[in-house]
Amino acid sequence: MDVADDALELRRTSTLSTLVAQRLEALILGGRLPPGERLNEVALARELGVSRGPIREAARLLSNHGLVEFIANKGAFVRQIDRGEMLEIYDLRAVLTGHACELAAMRATPAETQALSDLLERMDAATATNDAAGYYGLNLDFHALLMETAKSTRLRSYTEGLNKEAHLYRQVSLQTLPDMEQSNRDHAAIVAAIRAGEAQNARELGEAHVRAGKARFEAAVADALFKDRS
Amino acid sequence: MDVADDALELRRTSTLSTLVAQRLEALILGGRLPPGERLNEVALARELGVSRGPIREAARLLSNHGLVEFIANKGAFVRQIDRGEMLEIYDLRAVLTGHACELAAMRATPAETQALSDLLERMDAATATNDAAGYYGLNLDFHALLMETAKSTRLRSYTEGLNKEAHLYRQVSLQTLPDMEQSNRDHAAIVAAIRAGEAQNARELGEAHVRAGKARFEAAVADALFKDRS
DNA sequence: TTTCTGAAAACTGTTGACAGTTTAATGCCG
DNA sequence: CGGCATTAAACTGTCAACAGTTTTCAGAAA
Numbered sequence: 001m002d003v004a005d006d007a008l009e010l011r012r013t014s015t016l017s018t019l020v021a022q023r024l025e026a027l028i029l030g031g032r033l034p035p036g037e038r039l040n041e042v043a044l045a046r047e048l049g050v051s052r053g054p055i056r057e058a059a060r061l062l063s064n065h066g067l068v069e070f071i072a073n074k075g076a077f078v079r080q081i082d083r084g085e086m087l088e089i090y091d092l093r094a095v096l097t098g099h100a101c102e103l104a105a106m107r108a109t110p111a112e113t114q115a116l117s118d119l120l121e122r123m124d125a126a127t128a129t130n131d132a133a134g135y136y137g138l139n140l141d142f143h144a145l146l147m148e149t150a151k152s153t154r155l156r157s158y159t160e161g162l163n164k165e166a167h168l169y170r171q172v173s174l175q176t177l178p179d180m181e182q183s184n185r186d187h188a189a190i191v192a193a194i195r196a197g198e199a200q201n202a203r204e205l206g207e208a209h210v211r212a213g214k215a216r217f218e219a220a221v222a223d224a225l226f227k228d229r230s
Numbered sequence: 231m232d233v234a235d236d237a238l239e240l241r242r243t244s245t246l247s248t249l250v251a252q253r254l255e256a257l258i259l260g261g262r263l264p265p266g267e268r269l270n271e272v273a274l275a276r277e278l279g280v281s282r283g284p285i286r287e288a289a290r291l292l293s294n295h296g297l298v299e300f301i302a303n304k305g306a307f308v309r310q311i312d313r314g315e316m317l318e319i320y321d322l323r324a325v326l327t328g329h330a331c332e333l334a335a336m337r338a339t340p341a342e343t344q345a346l347s348d349l350l351e352r353m354d355a356a357t358a359t360n361d362a363a364g365y366y367g368l369n370l371d372f373h374a375l376l377m378e379t380a381k382s383t384r385l386r387s388y389t390e391g392l393n394k395e396a397h398l399y400r401q402v403s404l405q406t407l408p409d410m411e412q413s414n415r416d417h418a419a420i421v422a423a424i425r426a427g428e429a430q431n432a433r434e435l436g437e438a439h440v441r442a443g444k445a446r447f448e449a450a451v452a453d454a455l456f457k458d459r460s
Numbered sequence: 461t462t463t464c465t466g467a468a469a470a471c472t473g474t475t476g477a478c479a480g481t482t483t484a485a486t487g488c489c490g
Numbered sequence: 491c492g493g494c495a496t497t498a499a500a501c502t503g504t505c506a507a508c509a510g511t512t513t514t515c516a517g518a519a520a
Contacts, residue, residue, distance in 0.1 A: 015302045015503065017290070041472070051505045052472090053283070060247070060287050064294030066384075072245045073511050075472060088382050095329045099321070152318050154296075158388060245473065271502070281475045282502090303481050305502060 016050055021058035023048060025164070028067055028078050035080040035168050039068065066165045081168040083221055090214035093162050094207045096155060097143070101190055101206030103150035105199040112149045116191045119145065123187065127180040135180050142187060146206075149194070176216040186212070246280055251288035253278060255394070258297055258308055265310040265398050269298065296395045311398040313451055320444035323392050324437045326385060327373070331420055331436030333380035335429040342379045346421045349375065353417065357410040365410050372417060376436075379424070406446040416442070 024044070027033045039059055041052045048055070059076040062068040068076050081089070108116075119142045126135040147156040186209040193202035254274070257263045269289055271282045278285070289306040292298040298306045311319070338346075349372045356365040377386040416439040423432035 012302055013300065015300075017503085018300075038471095040470095042470085053504060053506095056473090057287060057290050060290040061294060064291065070243065070245075070248075072242055073472060074513095085383075088384055091329070091333075091382070092384055092388075095325055099325045103321075152321070153315075154318055154322055154392075158322075162384075247473085268501095270500095272500085283474060283476095286503090303502060304483095 016054040017057035017061065020048060020050060020054045021061040024058050024062060025065075025067060028062075029164060029167050033078050035078050035170060037078045038074070039076040039078070041075065065161050067168065079165070079168050080170065081165060082170070086166065086169050086217065087214065089162050089166050090210065090217060093159065093166075094210035094214065096159050096162070097146070097210045098203040098207030100146050100150040100152070100155055100159070101194065102199045102203035103152060103155070104146055105194045105197055105202040107151050108149045108194050112145070113191065113195045116142070116145055116149070116194065120184065120187055120191055123180075123184050127184055130180075132177060132180070136177075139178070139183070146190075176213070176220045178213065178216070182212070183209075246284040247287035247291065250278060250280060250284045251291040254285075254288050254292060255295075255297060258292070259394060259397050263308050265308050265400055267308045268304070269306040269308070271305065295391050297398065309395070309398050310400065311395060312400070316396065316399050316447065317444065319392050319396050320440065320447065323389065323396075324440035324444065326389050326392070327376070327440045328433040328437030330376050330380040330382070330385055330389070331424065332429045332433035333382060333385070334376055335424045335427055335432040337381050338379045338424050342375070343421065343425045346372070346375055346379070346424065350414065350417055350421055353410075353414050357414055360410075362407060362410070366407075369408070369413070376420075406443070406450045408443065408446070412442070413439075 024033070024039070033039065039055070041055050045052045045055050056076075059068050059070070063070055063076065067079055069079050070076050104112075119138055123135055123138045123142065126132075126138060143159075147159055150156070186205065190202060190205045190209065193205055254263070254269070263269065269285070271285050275282045275285050286306075289298050289300070293300055293306065297309055299309050300306050334342075349368055353365055353368045353372065356362075356368060373389075377389055380386070416435065420432055420435045420439065423435055
């Protein structure tokens with residue numbers, strides 16, 4: 001999608017409500033509106049310089065993205081995600097990532113496989129220099145490109161939603177950092193399968209990749225629990 | 231969830247916006263608001279006896295369910311689903327149904343497997359008497375119970391959303407009726423795998439079951455196309 | 461001091477009105 | 491008669507005010 005399309009798309013969809021929704025989403029994911037917090041309509045309206053109408057519409061927009069929960073006569077609250085829901089999210093992400101890899105293997109254009117390979121190389125470089133922050137960003141890019149390559153709008157929006165929800169887990173400290181080396185070995189295997197057009201194989205590799213993340217998460221939680229009790 | 235819980239839940243969530251959303255959803259899925267139609271706010275407000283605010287909020291609610299699409303300064307439109315999107319929906323439904331069966335195999339209580347078996351029998355009875363309408367309803371119940379048994383709220387809501395979206399396909403005539411006998415053989419195999427706790431097997435069976443539906447759909451589309459041209 | 465009661469403050473849910481945009485229609489010109 | 495500019499109608503986007511509920515807090519009773 002080029003710039004002109006972007007501009008058109010913006011003009012086609014942008015209204016105060018959607019802009020406010022983006023602001024609110026940023027506030028929530030950025031932690032300034034922590035899980036459990038109520039979205040005070042009048043305060044937010046004053047702060048953002050709009051009336052309550054757009055605030056309410058924006059909150060309703062976010063509600064089905066799973067970021068916000070409505071309680072009648074009490075208002076909109078930032079959702080709280082507990083450990084069980086986090087596991088649920090990992091499971092779904094695993095299944096959907098697997099499906100994305102499968103589709104990518106079937107549909108990837110040469111340019112796309114090349115772009116994936118390029119990202120792989122840059123991630124290797126980040127691993128070599130132990131650049132965790134850089135790796136983190138590239139990792140996001142990689143998974144985004146994977147979804148792009150799968151060419152399934154719903155798959156992408158579901159995955160994006162799950163990723164956002166994961167940010168609502170109370171102890172962000174438990175959002176584990178991947179073992180960069182192992183993680184990128186996974187990526188390399190996935191890209192190889194995609195390049196070879198081995199759909200089933202790509203699917204299994206993608207699913208296992210996320211499952212590994214889930215395992216790390218569970219270990220981190222168990223570890224934190226242990227520390228609490230000691 | 232018992233009746234008291236339902237009432238509480240209702241009181242907790244129900245507000246004009248949500249009630250209107252349910253009404254609108256019914257109008258859309260019932261075909262009275264066909265795909266592509268604009269949701270005229272003033273007309274709907276008058277018809278439902280509320281002001282435009284709740285209508286707008288309800289539309290925003292439905293927009294995230296994928297039933298409605300907003301275009302700035304033009305309003306809310308009932309989404310249109312084309313053949314490609316329909317295939318995308320089938321794919322996702324297949325993957326998610328497989329996952330649901332997998333989870334069900336791991337988590338089903340004896341009561342739940344029994345309930346699944348009971349539905350199976352009633353579907354057999356419907357098949358025997360060639361009661362397509364009855365089978366249709368029981369089939370919905372079966373898949374709903376499957377999701378219940380999987381005990382994953384997101385899995386359920388995603389699947390429900392996909393099912394609703396599928397209703398937006400322009401030619402509802404192409405929504406194929408399953409071959410009742412074959413379909414129920416699939417169901418029986420799935421329940422057997424769940425009862426046996428064979429998660430991986432249940433997953434594959436569930437996925438294949440939906441894939442079969444996708445194949446029927448593709449055949450029906452090809453057939454319709456052929457008839458058009460002849 | 462604690463607990464209950466009741467009123468006030470704060471806030472959400474809803475409504476009707478105003479502003480700006482889009483769409484349809486009317487009339488003009490070729 | 492057909493195409494085009496202009497104008498009016500219809501409609502959406504936004505706002506400010508009203509109604510009803512929830513929460514808070516002060517004061518009285520135990």
